[in-house]
Amino acid sequence: MLKVFYCVLSRDITLALRRRTDVLTTLFFFIIVVSLFPLGVGSEREQLRMLGPGVVWVAALLASMLALERLFAADYDDGTLEQLLLTGQPLALLVLGKVVAHWLLTGLPLVLIAPLVAMQYHLSSTAIWVMMAALAIGTPVLSLIGAIGAALTLGLRGGGILLSLLILPLYVPVLVYGAGAVSVSAIEIADTQPYFYLLTAFLMGSSLLAPLAAAAALRISLE
Amino acid sequence: MVSRCSHPQPNLLMLDVSDLACRRGERLLFSDLSFQVPAETLVHVRGRNGSGKTTLLRALCGLLRADAGSIRWRGEPIRDLAEDYNRDLLYFGHLNGIKADLTGLENLRIASTLDQDPTDADAIVAALSRIGLEGFEDLPTRMLSQGQKKRVALARLILSKAPLWILDEPFTALDVDAVDLLQQLIAEQVARGGSVILTTHQEVPLTSGAIQRLTLGEASDPVSSENTESSC
Numbered sequence: 001m002l003k004v005f006y007c008v009l010s011r012d013i014t015l016a017l018r019r020r021t022d023v024l025t026t027l028f029f030f031i032i033v034v035s036l037f038p039l040g041v042g043s044e045r046e047q048l049r050m051l052g053p054g055v056v057w058v059a060a061l062l063a064s065m066l067a068l069e070r071l072f073a074a075d076y077d078d079g080t081l082e083q084l085l086l087t088g089q090p091l092a093l094l095v096l097g098k099v100v101a102h103w104l105l106t107g108l109p110l111v112l113i114a115p116l117v118a119m120q121y122h123l124s125s126t127a128i129w130v131m132m133a134a135l136a137i138g139t140p141v142l143s144l145i146g147a148i149g150a151a152l153t154l155g156l157r158g159g160g161i162l163l164s165l166l167i168l169p170l171y172v173p174v175l176v177y178g179a180g181a182v183s184v185s186a187i188e189i190a191d192t193q194p195y196f197y198l199l200t201a202f203l204m205g206s207s208l209l210a211p212l213a214a215a216a217a218l219r220i221s222l223e
Numbered sequence: 224m225v226s227r228c229s230h231p232q233p234n235l236l237m238l239d240v241s242d243l244a245c246r247r248g249e250r251l252l253f254s255d256l257s258f259q260v261p262a263e264t265l266v267h268v269r270g271r272n273g274s275g276k277t278t279l280l281r282a283l284c285g286l287l288r289a290d291a292g293s294i295r296w297r298g299e300p301i302r303d304l305a306e307d308y309n310r311d312l313l314y315f316g317h318l319n320g321i322k323a324d325l326t327g328l329e330n331l332r333i334a335s336t337l338d339q340d341p342t343d344a345d346a347i348v349a350a351l352s353r354i355g356l357e358g359f360e361d362l363p364t365r366m367l368s369q370g371q372k373k374r375v376a377l378a379r380l381i382l383s384k385a386p387l388w389i390l391d392e393p394f395t396a397l398d399v400d401a402v403d404l405l406q407q408l409i410a411e412q413v414a415r416g417g418s419v420i421l422t423t424h425q426e427v428p429l430t431s432g433a434i435q436r437l438t439l440g441e442a443s444d445p446v447s448s449e450n451t452e453s454s455c
Contacts, residue, residue, distance in 0.1 A: 004337060007333060007337060008337075011333050014325065015324050018363070079317070080320050082318065083314070087309060087338055088309040223287050
């Protein structure tokens, strides 16, 4: 079981490292979107501090959205997805392997770069730590939920737009509690713990259910 | 309905298809299609372009849900067997199913790990050299020609232990040598008790076992069979 999971994981990571542009575009997209806001709204300290958490989270949402389209598309085009469906392994496990690889390549870099881009918003060091932790728990949820949408829109014309329409509403809870945790720690009015409990609950729930749903969606898309 | 002559030794029944019907959009491709695939048999599916050959093969793999009828593998419906059926099956479709950024060696290693059929690197190198790709093992497959890519994909047949092969137009883009080799591999698979279902416009000679011909898109009885042994 683990061997199969690891096989899919290392396969996708090897592939991404041989084609690095895909990973870098997501990362630069995130950095640019986050950096545009201070340029647009001016450099007033309090205003930026208010905006910061929301902007970083929305940018993370959009960046993860951008990378999602490619989650299954390349495998679909060259027929390897068809072969994955016929391997005699639980498809949900293979999907989970792909999603974890996808998060390591597109989500984890965002978590690591977040402190740098957040400095433009004059956030306190505690708030930055909270932001990193919230992103580390929240972005895997984005990849997991996104996988369902990516599987459903596979092979459709204009699938990218449809994918955004399907998935962005589902991202709302993660956005609300992810950005909420950072805002709360930035203005120091309340404890961030409940936010983290909720984000972790989302992560547990989606890592259990999303691979099953995405696997079912893949079977429908490949018919 | 099947005009098959009685074979001296009773053959083990592998795949049993009954009253299968598939439609694509509004168009009915075939209906009431019934045939059996015993061990040591090659089923040659023929038909005009668009007569539903690929659809039939995808339905037999379980990739596509048929509109009516049942497909049973060793007596069990393939829908219930799910992954257990996939383990006994090797499907080769129009797309090669290999990653262009990985080398031939990596592609085959991943395929055999996922089939839970751990093959050592030597066996994979041997398979690649048998298929005529010696010296190309460590090149990303995107550097290879169309025919060579197809050969990498076909090397899976050498490594496979699956009793049922379903091959969709396996002979396209192959040169004369590769066609010979593939015919040989198919004959070996049939000889060791496996079954092969394929679509092709080519004749496949067998040294042992039986050939069943199935013609799609014709009103007359679609199934006919013959034996390589002169037993009937």
